[in-house]
Amino acid sequence: MAKEITGEELGNKLLQSVKEMQAGKAARVTQIAANEVAAARLKTGLSQILFAQALQISPRTLQEWEQGRRKPSGAAKALIQIAFRHPEVIREGLKVNKSLHRTA
Incomplete structure (x- = not known):
């Protein structure tokens, strides 16, 4: 049985992935299909613009990933997998990111 990951551990992994x-920095090689990128975004309930902000990429890059013209890096793939498995973490991360920009 897989070990349950806490919200804090997941948050730490998410932050580490963003930094990488x-x-x-290249991470473990994982293949991810274009439709998986779109599926992960749809699970979060975010628009392309907001999902791109959450991943700290341009909306154009996200569109290219979703259309299969480009492939995400290893670290981006990890974030997409987190988005698919735990969409609430991405939504929460976006809220935190926006509040940090408001106070800066």
Whole structure:
């Protein structure tokens, strides 16, 4: 049986993935289909613009991933998998990110 992951552990993994993605660091190689990117976004209930903001990428990049013209990096793939399995984490992360920008 798989170990349950706490919200804090999941949040830490999400933050680490974002940092790796921003640094251009390659993670474990995982194949992800274009329809999986769209499915993950749809599970979050976010628009392309908001989902792109949550992943800290441009909406155009997200569109290219969803249409299969480009493939996400290893770190981005990890974030997409988190979005699919735990969409609430992505929505919460977007709220935190927006509140940080308002106070800055």
